[in-house]
Structures are given as structure tokens and as C-alpha cells.
Amino acid sequence: MIFETIIGLEIHIELNTRSKMFCACSTEFGAQPNANTCPVCLGMPGTYPVLNKEAVRLALRAARALNCRINKVSCFNRKNYFYPDLPKGYQITQFELPLCEDGFLEFESEAGNKKSGRAINHIEISRIHLEEDAGKLMHPEDQPVTLVDYNRAGVPLIEIVTRPKAIRPQAAVDFLKELKSVMEYTGVSDCRMEQGSLRCDVNISVRRKGEKELGTKVEIKNLNSFKEIHKAMEWEMQRQQELLLKGKKVMPETRRWDQIRGVTIPMRTKNGSQQYYITPEPDLPGLDLKSEIFRSYLEEPLPELRAQKNRRFMEQYNLSRYEAEILTQNKGLADYYETVVKHGAAPVDASNWILVELLRLWNPADNAEIPVSGKALAQLIKLVNEGTISRNAGKKVLDEMFETGKSPRLIIEEKGLAQISSRAEIEIIVDQVLKQNKDAVEEYKTGRTKVAGFLMGQIMKAGRGRLNPNVAREILEEKLK
Amino acid sequence: MMTILELQKGYREGSFSVRQAVESFLERIKKLDQRIGAFITVCYNEALDQAEQLDQRLSRGENIGPLGGIPVAVKDNICTKNIRTTCASRMLENFVAPCDARVVENLKKAGAVIIGKTNMDEFAMGAASGTSAYKKIANPWNLSKVPGGSSGGSAAAVAAGFAPLALGSDTGGSIRQPASFCGVVGLKPTYGAVSREGLIAFAPSFDTIGPMASTVKDCELLFNVIKEQNQSNGSDTEEPDIENSHKNNCTGAFDAGMQNMRIGMPKECLVGLDQEAAQIYLRAEKIYRDSGARVEWFSLPEIDACASAYFILSSAEAASSLARYDGIRYGFSIKDPQDLNFDDLIRSNRTEGFGDEVRRRILFGTCMRMPEFAAYYEKAEKIRKNIKQAVNRLFGRFDLILMPTSPVLPFDIKEKHKYLHNENQLDKFTAIMNLAGIPALSLPGGFSRTGLPVGLQLAGDYFTEDKLFRAASCLEQKLGVYKKLPCLEGDQA
Amino acid sequence: MKIDEKAIKQAADMARLIVPDEEASALAQEFSQILKALDDINVNPAGENDSDTASGKLESALREDEAKPFHDAEGLFQGIAREKDGHIAVPRVLDQE
Structure with missing residues (x-):
């Protein structure tokens, strides 16, 4: 029974801006918890979002580098739900009308088609949209609390969603590496998974080859490096295949990759499928790229890829x-x-x-x-x-x-590493070595030129490795003549 | 109490200092506000400090600004630095904003003295100012009646002479309706004409900050200070000439302004309208016709759907806007959280921190976002689109629309529950302008037989506040209503 | 269409509000009345595509990408206890990411 794996990726990338999406707080990594905050990103009463132009510019660059069709008008929405990392009780994102759609990225991968001697693969991008990040939570083992850091709340993100494709896990990782390279090269993001500027959730399903219908999709979260993404996909693929082989069904669910045990486990409750509802964002009446300000962004040349x-x-x-x-x-x-x-x-x-x-x-x-x-x-x-x-x-x-x-x-x-290059100084040493090695000199004169190597060795040794070998050789050769 | 004109004259001529003037307003508040309840916070110290600074600048011969030394009351959903902003809710009982709202910054730059934060319906949800978590508000014209809402405290403050000017906010009628009930002038500007920065949101696609005053000219003066300066509202950017406009023989001057002004009156307004209010409405028609305006009755069937659509859309927005209040970063938090987990804690904080009406609207708004009721939400959105289209067509035909402000007279405080759950009635004539985003102004039209104020409303196309002021001034002068003041017991006018 | 108690309870859950049964029942009736009023209203099919904004002339406010620390750190966490390293502690959430 041959199976194929269908993989779709949901990637969040932090844009390389100095300030947050809707306020002037710094986006610098590593600040003291809650140091980079203000009334806007803390969701205090009476505050309103003001859009960071540079975030739009970088997002448009990403859109173009990924060959997307850009929507001249796009809209902002609120994704409403309650969670401690969400100060406003909603996240500002784009839902029905995202920034751009229908792009693709080519990348080198063993599993691809041979093209001019290299294997090129191709993944389609369904959409890219702008949104703000949530804060960061920590759940210490020993206390019944959750620790919240709002530094990350409001950092500008783009979310990239790929069209599910039948590919091997390795190809998905190759895609991510190429994506990272493109984002780095265009200055959109430094895409460091270890710093959270690139995050990836994977949607994965399996089906028997030849089947038209897609298998049940499972979402995998908590993937912290390319290596772990690969391992998790391989493991989950196995798990699903085994279930199907046994005649069982794969449950549609969200699972968490446990890095230490090397398994995926079902996520306990709501956050996996957090109940939320989408509303328009009345404080941001939309993004009209036809306006003057944005035209230059659309026309600027892309940095070298x-x-x-x-x-x-x-x-x-x-x-x-x-x-x-x-x-x-x-x-x-x-x-x-x-x-x-x-x-x-x-x-x-x-x-x-x-x-x-x-x-x-x-x-x-x-x-x-x-x-x-x-x-x-x-x-x-x-x-x-x-x-x-x-x-x-x-x-x-x-x-x-x-x-x-x-x-x-x-x-x-x-x-005192300077090489001695002065002929006078080197000559002294060469003379000394020749005097001390008269037999070798005689050998050389009989035609055994190889002995010059030994003499060079002695000369370099005498000079404690500081003699300019070229000059020394020259002088030696002269003297040996 | 002194008018703006009198105050400015007094400062100019040195008859009294700003501090003395402000003290007299504070005295009046101290003496009479217990009966009215217009203020949640009176800024005794801050106001006197501001007054002293202004006096110093006056003594140096400086120009203290178009509102120099004028006390302004600010609705308690507009953020003021160092002075708590409560939205009349327990949820924000001790909340102090780290920044002034943009309009407050403008007020201070113009030399105004912030005299207090006014009482209101909790989170601006209501049309009677009956849902304040702190105290009830009474109508200065009749203490057993409501002042209207949600900017009831601001309207009452102006009517009772606690401040010549006030700021309110209008989401479905919350400036105009209390202005009508309290016999003062209130403007809901074009949506976007005044910055919302620092206004605590209720329904963000409707919310508008606006000026309230006892005369149209005063209202215009305040509007010019708070509006976004980079817009052209057709409104004068220079200070309106208050002094001279009151001196002139008004009739001639105003008639000139009204010539050929096309005014529309929707027939639907007469349906269900209080009899006495109807009379006042019809009297205004006559006054305008006599002034040379072209007045015409027409049909605006879209009016009927407004209140329902408004209620659905604003509640849905409110549910989202008020999601940030969970007691975690600021605001009300229960005293003994014990072992509650996060969700249960915020449930308790929100349930106790919010009053009944706020919870009701949040629940209704949340229902409207559930998939099973999507059809209703979508219908309300379509109604809104229809109204915008209708309004566009309308202002091709008319310059202004003349309507009553409220279908009912100010009602008993004891009866407010009757109206609370029948809000559709109260917002009938005001919600349409919020749905479309066009400006509308309410001015005193007269009194009922029992001495209760009845307001009249003018609405115009986007950014045509100048036309509103012009037409309202004409009516105001000819009616002469503004000259009458409420008689508060023990009051020496 | 009617709104029933179950819907109210669900809304209460989504909105993080506690609604006792009697209140849920009363609200269900009230809300159903409001919706009924809408049932009686006819709507013209909406015309050409309007933007959602009030006057249709509004655009999202924009700003330059400059990082400016907020001037009043004290005013931000009014009386909210912070851990030594700056974190805010909240009661544990049930589920974790």
C-alpha cells in the first residue's frame, strides 16, 4: 500500500520593522518583559491603531518576491476571542480580503523535477495577509500561574498559507529554507525560528496513492526548528499511515509536537480550536494600494535574491x-x-x-x-x-x-609575528645554516637537489618560522649555485 | 450664570480674574449638583490651577486663546490625564488614562478650563442616562424627569449653568437627544471630523465626539476648537464673531443666509410623534418658509428600519470593543480571586464590573455574530448601505433635513425602564445620521405646556456643519428659546 | 427567528459573562422581539460596492516606522503586580499552546 502525504503550511513571519504594527513601541528582541509597551498595544481604553507604513512596504515586497497577485484594496478584520496574550480581546488581522493571493515559490529539492541539472520543486501560496502578533506566555511548572509578556503584542506579522500539496517532509523543509532565504534577501525578515521571527504550523494528511479525496487533516503546532518540523512531519505521517493500515480513522484535530518524547499529542482544549468570531475592523477602514503613498512601494525594485x-x-x-x-x-x-x-x-x-x-x-x-x-x-x-x-x-x-x-x-x-623579509637578516641565517650543514651542501652540489628542502626546513627552524619563505628560498638558491 | 461673551469681556476688561470666575462656577456646582448629578468628578484643584496659570498669562498681556478661561465639562468617556475616566462604570472606577484625548489637548491649547467629568449612561449605552453606576441624573428643567442620554450629564451641566460648554459623544443620538431634553444645543459632527483618539469606544463606526452649548454660536466656537484642523468643513476657521452677531438685528442677517436653502421634512416623522413636539416641529417649518427657504415635505421610508439596524450593528461592535475589559491589566477586579483559573476570573470581573445594560448589549451583540443569526446581521448591514445610498440621493435634492430630535418628551426617571427596553423608539430620529455618518444638530425648539424642552434637529451632507450652524442660528434667533433658563431652587441667576 | 436560552448561554460563554438561568430566559424573549421587528422590514438589494466607512472617504491612518518608547511607564500598569523580571502573572489558563 503506497501512501502519499499532503502537506500545507501556515507560516508566520515577523516583519523587519523598528516599531510595532499599530504603535511606536520598539520591536527589538530581548528587552525586559513588558518594557516595550504603551497604551495602544496594551489595549487600554481610548486607544486606536495607526498603521505602520513600513510594515505594508515589507509585506508588499514579500508578496512580489513570492509572485502573488496583489489586491489593490484589502480590508482589516478583528478575530475576537479571550486569551491572556491578547490585550484587546481581539487580534487585528485580514480575513476575507487579504493583501495578496495566488503566488508560488520555486526551490531546489531532491524530490523535484530535474531542470537544467538541478531538481526544482514548486509550492503554491494561497494567500499572504498582514496581522499583529500576540504577547508571549510562559507556564511555569511550579506555580498555578501563567506569566505574560506583552513585548511581542502588536509586532507586525505576515501570515503565509501554502496550498496543500503531495510532497515529502524533506521537500517542505527545503521550501521553508528557501522561503527564509528569500525573506532575508529581500530584507523582509531575518526569519530566525529560535527568536520566533519565523513560526510554522503544519497541516498534514495522508491518503492512498491514486485516491482523489483528501485524507483527514491534522494540524501540528509547537515546531521550533527546521529539524523538529521535519521530525514531526515524519512521525505524524507514520502515525496516520499506521492508523489507516489498521482500518482506523484519523481524527481531525490539533496536535502538539513534543520535542522531548518525539511524538505528537492531541492538544487538550480550546486553544487548539479556539472559539472565535470575525468582525470588520472599523478603526482601520481598509488598505487602498491605489493611493500615492503605496504606489512607490509597488514599483520599487526588489532587492537581489x-x-x-x-x-x-x-x-x-x-x-x-x-x-x-x-x-x-x-x-x-x-x-x-x-x-x-x-x-x-x-x-x-x-x-x-x-x-x-x-x-x-x-x-x-x-x-x-x-x-x-x-x-x-x-x-x-x-x-x-x-x-x-x-x-x-x-x-x-x-x-x-x-x-x-x-x-x-x-x-x-x-x-612579534612579523615575517623577516630583509635579505640581509635572512642571509645571515642562511649562511649559518649552510655552514652547519656542509654535508648537505655537498650533496646538493652532487645533483641531489631534493636536499634543498631539508636545508629550507633548517633555515625556517632557525628563523623560528618567521622568515619569509620566498626570500629565504631565493637566497638559498643563489648561495647554492 | 455668565455667558461666554460676558466672561471674555470680563477677562479683557479686568473686571474679574479667571480664578474668580471659575470659583463661582465651582460654587454653583457644589451648591446645586447634588440635586442634578451632572458630574462624576469635579476637578476643583485642577481647574483652579489652570485658572491661575491663565491669569498669569493674562497679566503678561498674552492671548489666552479662543476658549481662554472658559469652563468646559467633559463627558466621562473622554480620557483626561491625571483625572479619572470612568465611563460611569464600576469597571473603570479608578482608571486614570496616561494621556489626554486629542480633543482635550485641543481644549487646553485653546485656554479652556476643564471643570469636571460628566455623568452618563454606562459606556454610553442608553438614551436616558439612567444606567450610570454612580448616581442618577435629573433634568434641570424638571428634577423628576430624565435629562436624556447618554450625554445626559453634559447636557444637564450646560442647562444648569455649571459650564457654558460641554463635550459629549454621539453613537445613536447621545448628544442630540439629551440636548433636546435639556433645552441646549448639541452637534453630532460628520463621522471623522473630530479625532476619536482618547474616546473610549462603544461602537467605533458610529462614535462621534461633539460640542454642546446653550447657543448655536457657542457650539460653533467649541466645534472649531475640537475639529481636525486639516479638514475643510466649510466651517469658519476663524473665531465666529459672537459679540456682533448677537448685537445685530438678526432677522435681516439670517434671512439673507436662508434664501433658497432647500429644506426637506420627512413625512414619516409625524407618525408616533408627541403632539406638542409636532406643533413645535410645524412651527419651525413656518419660520423657515417665512425666512425665504424652500421647504418641502418628502418621504423617507428608510427611517423605519434605522433604529433596529443601529441596535444590531452597534451592539455587535460593542461586544468587540468591550472585550478588552477583563480586569487583568487595569480596571475592576474581584477582591478574592481564590483559585479561579483565567477564564473564570475574567468572567467574574466582567460580570461584576459591567452593569445590566452593558451586559445585555454585549450578549445581544455576541449573538448577532453567531452563525445562526448571520442573516440578521447581514440584513442590518444592508440597511446601513441602503441608508447611505438614500442619503446621497437626498442631498442632491436638499441642503438640509429638518426633523424632530425625539419622538417623546422628557419622561419620568421612574419610568425609564419602560423606555430602556424599547430603545428603538428613542433613537428613531437620530440613529439614521450615525448610520450614514452625516452631521446633525439639535437646538431648542420650544417647551411643552408643562415646561419641558422640545428640540429640533437639522441634518446635512458630509462636512456641511457650516450650513447647519447657519440654519440653526436663524431658527434660534427667531424662536428666542435660548433666552430662557431653568429655575433651580435657591438659585440666584 | 427566535433566540433561545441555549444561544444566550453560548453567547455568555463566548463573551465571558455569567448569566443565570432566569436572566437568560428573559433576555431570550427580549432579543427575539428585537429580531422580530427586523423581520418586518424589507431591504432593497444593496447597490454598487460601498466601502464600509461612514462617509466613504476615510482611509486607514498611517505612521512612519519610528520606535519611540512610551513616556509614562508608571501609568501603564496601574497597581498591577509585576514579577521581578517584569512579567505579569495571571491565573493559569487551562490549555496551553
Whole structure:
């Protein structure tokens, strides 16, 4: 019996704005609980929402990057229900007339069709709409309370809903990764699941292949990373298949992914299917994109997406596909690369140093800032190329730059790593080594040129690794003639 | 009590200080408000502080603004910083807003003195001001009668001479109907003409803040201060010339203004209208005709559906707008929560914090959003659309509509229950303007045989408040009603 | 169409209000009366698409994306107890996300 899995995704993405959707509170992550609040986002009496223009601009960018049909007029609604994270007793969202509909995203995935040598898959996007986020709740084990932090209440979100498609869980994750990349590249969001700026619920059903009817849909919540999303989908798919094989029915319900036990469990009560009702939002009479203010948003050029940047890197900097792919895996890294080149490093050097040395020390997946500035790395590269330090020493300097943030020159000075390049000084050492190794010199003169390697080794050792190897070699060769 | 004109003259000529004037108003309130109940909070200290500051500025020769030194009473659903805003509800008994409402900011910039927060129907739901959680309000013209609602306290304050000006809010008639019952002037501006920032919401697509005063010119003065300045309402942006307009031989000047003004009178208004009110209504017709206006009776069948549609839509909005009151972040919370979980706690807070009428409307509004009753909600929405279309057609044909404000005379406080559950009756002539969003003004039209005020209402197209003021001034001067004042026992006028 | 007690109870639940049985019964009758009045009204099919706003001229208010901390933190949590780290504690919700 062959089954196929139908997967639909409901993705919430925090827009990269400075302030909240309807008030001027900061959206910065990590503030003290309830520090970023005001009467509006706390739902105090007499307050009214005022829409953040930038939220609309970013949402429109996302809409265009995802090839959607934009509704020239869209409406706001209230989703009314009671929950401690919802200060107004309703969430402002868009229901019947969302910002845009009917888009799609192509992405690379093994499970896709081969196209120009790569497997391309394709997921349709049903709709994207604007809404405000709710606050954050914590449920401590030891007390009969729920702790509320309203910092997140009112943060601008877009909700992206995909059309259910028969795909493998891996393909869904590949889609999410591409979506994240697109959102990063367009500056819409940094999409960090660990910070909650990207959240995903999964709707999943199974059916026997060939069947026309869709199976019963189950919603899975509490998915905190791409890895967990994958695991949860695989597990749930299994669970549903087993039920069907036993002749049982799959219950339509919302289930929670338990990360620790690696299972989905039914969610106990209302929040899974919170009773709510939708009303118009009279305080926001609608979004008319035909007006002056929004026309520029619709017409502004989209920032370079990853695929474009890849191609450009290969052309402009003469990089291989492999190098370009690694450098563009993350917009921050790609920008960094270009900064290094801008500050004078040759593209191939910059690529080399980043791929070999920097990535040894810094993991793009961490999404932290690179502690060594592009300018500083360019300086370091220059110092190595000039011969001021050896490549090896350069590695050590980079490590130190990473640790301490000091400039390469300072570190070289402090640690006395400067390469000796003066012929006079090196000659002294070469002469000494030749004097101490007369046998080797004799061997060389008999034609066994390989012994020069041994002599070089001795010379470098005598110079404590600080001799410029090129100059040393030159002098040695001269002297051996 | 002194009129605005007299106050401004006195300040200008140095006959008395702002502080002295404000003190005299406060004295009057102290002496007489126990019987009326117009105020929930009287701002003794704040008002005197403001008065002193204004006196200092006067002494420096500064211009203290178009409302400089004029006491204004503010309905208690409009937020004032540092002074509690209760909406006449237990739910907000100790609520102090962190900011002034936009209109309050405007008042202060114009030099007004906020003298107190007025009593009202709880959360503005009502037409008799009988649902206040604090105290009842009596009509200054007859203490056994209601002042109308929900801005009953504001209307009573002006009628009783506690302040020459007041702010109210109008969702289904809540400025105009109490204005009518208390014999004062009240304007419901075009929806959107006055900022709602700081108005505690009841039904947001209907709610409108508006001015109340004893004369049309005073009302216009207040309107000019509170309206959003970037709009053109056709209304003067300069201060209206109060002094001269009262001096002139009015008739000639007003007639000139009324020439060829096309006024429509809906036949449906006569149905079920109190006899004496009808007489006053018909008298106004004659006055306008004599002034040279073109008055015409016509049919407006849409009137009949208004009150029901309004009640359904406003209740549905109210259910949503009042969902934020759960006692968690602010507001009323029960004293002993014991082991209640979240839902049960907010249930208790809301049930005890809200009065009967508020709970009733929330429940009705919630029912209207349930799928089984969707047809009714949709029908009410369609009625609203119909009304907007009808109104558009109407103002192609007329400049103004003349209507009664209330189908009934001010009724007994003891009988308010009879009307409470029959609100459709009371909102009959006022809800239509809230449904459409057009401006409407009520001014005193006369008195019943027993001395109860009867108001008349003028409605106009969007942003035509200037026409309303003009036509209302004409009627006001010719009727001369505003010259009469209620006689409050022990009162020395 | 009538509104019955069951509907009132359901509305009460959704609106987080406690409504005792006698009150529910009275309200059911009252509300049904109000709806009956609407039954008798005829509606013209609505004309072209109107916006939902009162005068049809209104647009959503917009603001620039500037972060400005609220000036009066004290006034925000009037007498509401906060945990040391700033959280607000409320009684436990029954279900969890």
C-alpha cells in the first residue's frame, strides 16, 4: 500500500520593522518583559491603531518576491476571542480580503523535477495577509500561574498559507529554507525560528496513492526548528499511515509536537480550536494600494535574491559554483564577502580566506555577527600577500582577531609575528645554516637537489618560522649555485 | 450664570480674574449638583490651577486663546490625564488614562478650563442616562424627569449653568437627544471630523465626539476648537464673531443666509410623534418658509428600519470593543480571586464590573455574530448601505433635513425602564445620521405646556456643519428659546 | 427567528459573562422581539460596492516606522503586580499552546 502525504503550511513571519504594527513601541528582541509597551498595544481604553507604513512596504515586497497577485484594496478584520496574550480581546488581522493571493515559490529539492541539472520543486501560496502578533506566555511548572509578556503584542506579522500539496517532509523543509532565504534577501525578515521571527504550523494528511479525496487533516503546532518540523512531519505521517493500515480513522484535530518524547499529542482544549468570531475592523477602514503613498512601494525594485546573487558572484568575481553557493548561503555572509573585496582584497583571496579560515571559526547557521570586520580581514590578507607575515602566521592572527577584536597590525606587533623579509637578516641565517650543514651542501652540489628542502626546513627552524619563505628560498638558491 | 461673551469681556476688561470666575462656577456646582448629578468628578484643584496659570498669562498681556478661561465639562468617556475616566462604570472606577484625548489637548491649547467629568449612561449605552453606576441624573428643567442620554450629564451641566460648554459623544443620538431634553444645543459632527483618539469606544463606526452649548454660536466656537484642523468643513476657521452677531438685528442677517436653502421634512416623522413636539416641529417649518427657504415635505421610508439596524450593528461592535475589559491589566477586579483559573476570573470581573445594560448589549451583540443569526446581521448591514445610498440621493435634492430630535418628551426617571427596553423608539430620529455618518444638530425648539424642552434637529451632507450652524442660528434667533433658563431652587441667576 | 436560552448561554460563554438561568430566559424573549421587528422590514438589494466607512472617504491612518518608547511607564500598569523580571502573572489558563 503506497501512501502519499499532503502537506500545507501556515507560516508566520515577523516583519523587519523598528516599531510595532499599530504603535511606536520598539520591536527589538530581548528587552525586559513588558518594557516595550504603551497604551495602544496594551489595549487600554481610548486607544486606536495607526498603521505602520513600513510594515505594508515589507509585506508588499514579500508578496512580489513570492509572485502573488496583489489586491489593490484589502480590508482589516478583528478575530475576537479571550486569551491572556491578547490585550484587546481581539487580534487585528485580514480575513476575507487579504493583501495578496495566488503566488508560488520555486526551490531546489531532491524530490523535484530535474531542470537544467538541478531538481526544482514548486509550492503554491494561497494567500499572504498582514496581522499583529500576540504577547508571549510562559507556564511555569511550579506555580498555578501563567506569566505574560506583552513585548511581542502588536509586532507586525505576515501570515503565509501554502496550498496543500503531495510532497515529502524533506521537500517542505527545503521550501521553508528557501522561503527564509528569500525573506532575508529581500530584507523582509531575518526569519530566525529560535527568536520566533519565523513560526510554522503544519497541516498534514495522508491518503492512498491514486485516491482523489483528501485524507483527514491534522494540524501540528509547537515546531521550533527546521529539524523538529521535519521530525514531526515524519512521525505524524507514520502515525496516520499506521492508523489507516489498521482500518482506523484519523481524527481531525490539533496536535502538539513534543520535542522531548518525539511524538505528537492531541492538544487538550480550546486553544487548539479556539472559539472565535470575525468582525470588520472599523478603526482601520481598509488598505487602498491605489493611493500615492503605496504606489512607490509597488514599483520599487526588489532587492537581489539569492539565485541572482549566485550568478552574479560567479560572473563578477570569477568564482566557482561551489564557492558562490557557500558564500551566498546567507545574506550576511554574502555582504561580508563583498565588503572584503571592496576594501581591496582580490576576489579569489577573499573567497579563499573566508571559505577556509573564517568558516572554521564562524558558523553561518548561528546567525551571529561576524566579529572581524570585512575591512580588517582585507587588511590581513594584504599583510600576508605583501609578505609581512606568513600564511601560517596569518591564520594565527585571524584567530586572535576573532577572540579579541584587535587589528591585525596590532596583533602582529604584540606577538612579534612579523615575517623577516630583509635579505640581509635572512642571509645571515642562511649562511649559518649552510655552514652547519656542509654535508648537505655537498650533496646538493652532487645533483641531489631534493636536499634543498631539508636545508629550507633548517633555515625556517632557525628563523623560528618567521622568515619569509620566498626570500629565504631565493637566497638559498643563489648561495647554492 | 455668565455667558461666554460676558466672561471674555470680563477677562479683557479686568473686571474679574479667571480664578474668580471659575470659583463661582465651582460654587454653583457644589451648591446645586447634588440635586442634578451632572458630574462624576469635579476637578476643583485642577481647574483652579489652570485658572491661575491663565491669569498669569493674562497679566503678561498674552492671548489666552479662543476658549481662554472658559469652563468646559467633559463627558466621562473622554480620557483626561491625571483625572479619572470612568465611563460611569464600576469597571473603570479608578482608571486614570496616561494621556489626554486629542480633543482635550485641543481644549487646553485653546485656554479652556476643564471643570469636571460628566455623568452618563454606562459606556454610553442608553438614551436616558439612567444606567450610570454612580448616581442618577435629573433634568434641570424638571428634577423628576430624565435629562436624556447618554450625554445626559453634559447636557444637564450646560442647562444648569455649571459650564457654558460641554463635550459629549454621539453613537445613536447621545448628544442630540439629551440636548433636546435639556433645552441646549448639541452637534453630532460628520463621522471623522473630530479625532476619536482618547474616546473610549462603544461602537467605533458610529462614535462621534461633539460640542454642546446653550447657543448655536457657542457650539460653533467649541466645534472649531475640537475639529481636525486639516479638514475643510466649510466651517469658519476663524473665531465666529459672537459679540456682533448677537448685537445685530438678526432677522435681516439670517434671512439673507436662508434664501433658497432647500429644506426637506420627512413625512414619516409625524407618525408616533408627541403632539406638542409636532406643533413645535410645524412651527419651525413656518419660520423657515417665512425666512425665504424652500421647504418641502418628502418621504423617507428608510427611517423605519434605522433604529433596529443601529441596535444590531452597534451592539455587535460593542461586544468587540468591550472585550478588552477583563480586569487583568487595569480596571475592576474581584477582591478574592481564590483559585479561579483565567477564564473564570475574567468572567467574574466582567460580570461584576459591567452593569445590566452593558451586559445585555454585549450578549445581544455576541449573538448577532453567531452563525445562526448571520442573516440578521447581514440584513442590518444592508440597511446601513441602503441608508447611505438614500442619503446621497437626498442631498442632491436638499441642503438640509429638518426633523424632530425625539419622538417623546422628557419622561419620568421612574419610568425609564419602560423606555430602556424599547430603545428603538428613542433613537428613531437620530440613529439614521450615525448610520450614514452625516452631521446633525439639535437646538431648542420650544417647551411643552408643562415646561419641558422640545428640540429640533437639522441634518446635512458630509462636512456641511457650516450650513447647519447657519440654519440653526436663524431658527434660534427667531424662536428666542435660548433666552430662557431653568429655575433651580435657591438659585440666584 | 427566535433566540433561545441555549444561544444566550453560548453567547455568555463566548463573551465571558455569567448569566443565570432566569436572566437568560428573559433576555431570550427580549432579543427575539428585537429580531422580530427586523423581520418586518424589507431591504432593497444593496447597490454598487460601498466601502464600509461612514462617509466613504476615510482611509486607514498611517505612521512612519519610528520606535519611540512610551513616556509614562508608571501609568501603564496601574497597581498591577509585576514579577521581578517584569512579567505579569495571571491565573493559569487551562490549555496551553
